[in-house]
Amino acid sequence: MKLPNLDWVNQDSPYLRQHRAGFRLLSFDDELEQAFSRYHITAILVRMRWALLVAMLLMLLFAVLDAVSLPESVRNRTLAIRLSVIVPTLLIAWLATYQRRLRPYLQIIVGGAALAGGLGVAGIIWVARAHDFPLPYEGIILVTVFFYFLPGLRFVTAALCGWLTFFAYLLVEVLSGLPGELLLYNAVFLASANLIGCFGCYFLEYASRQNFLAQGLLQDMAEKDFLTGLLNRRAFSERAERTWRQAQRERQALALVMMDVDYFKRYNDHYGHAAGDEALRAVGQVIGRQARRPLEMTARYGGEEFVGLWYGIEESQVMQILEDIRSEIEALALPHVQSEATGVVTISIGLAYLLPQPHQDLEDALRLADVALYLAKEQGRNRVVSKRPGCPA
């Protein structure tokens, strides 16, 4: 996938970091690896179900073939392996794909079932050899191809299944006394099937990881402010609208907050635009640290203006959070000689604290927060001012 200009992605984006670091060994940083596992299993779930279903049907088809063509001495044991080991294991794995809570373990469950299938087929060959029945060995190649390409197993799981089955097959043939030249041919064919499978599976997983990163990068571009890494205005508005409706339904209080860096025009004029960007980045980091739970959010609203939302919180708690933001920004001690009083970069904060009413909307709340911010500026900046609807200034 061709990616747009990545200069416009926040440079701290974990997707961008991983994209730049590469992933030849098919592994991401911890946090992204977990997200990728969830993405991957969702992407291949349907294919996994179909693959297991097809494998079960083929096993049953081969069971019918065994029943009509194998001599009695071989038939019963072969059918027992197919019908009481391989098919039930595949069935359990297939049922597991319908259990949401088992999704994190599906690679292991389906990998285990696939391996049971591979070892089962090696067992069938062993039974045939023990009774001197010339059963073709190609079945083991079929299951090998299955491991790598059908159920959506990741590279490591598929390779483990493939090579363990390979060694089990070799052991069977050595113990059964297959002549050396034939053994060599079969081993080379099966090893080749495994190598082709490994290459194919590696590139499939690599492409899947590329898609995952590309999606993450595009989402970051669409939703995050590239300078600070906070949400951008559009993404904030969308999410805040949803949270607003939830607060109305659940009768929970909301804190809507407007924040504005003090005398920022003078800062830019004095220190230059690049230094201004750095200051905004530092301020954004302080603000972002204070909203980590699912229904809390902070965003860059535009220019040197930030916005925040906290859900179902006491006014005293949110005042404490905002006071922490204010004092931490002051404590950054970013020199600002043009700022009256403090001489460092500071921020003014306006809080609208309210229980959303049916006749109100989010815009009303933001306007109220803006009024509180205006008061904070008027009262001397570098402070937090709170307003509730209907309360005079």
Ligand SMILES: Nc1nc2c(ncn2[C@@H]2O[C@H](COP(=O)(O)OP(=O)(O)OP(=O)(O)O)[C@@H](O)[C@H]2O)c(=O)[nH]1
């Ligand atoms: N460096 C930088 N400056 C920006 C950015 N976005 C907006 N600005 C500047 O932010 C400044 C905002 O100035 P004003 O709105 O006049 O407010 P102020 O100087 O902070 O004054 P008060 O809000 O009253 O304290 C302008 O000079 C904009 O050019 C940005 O992304 N980077």
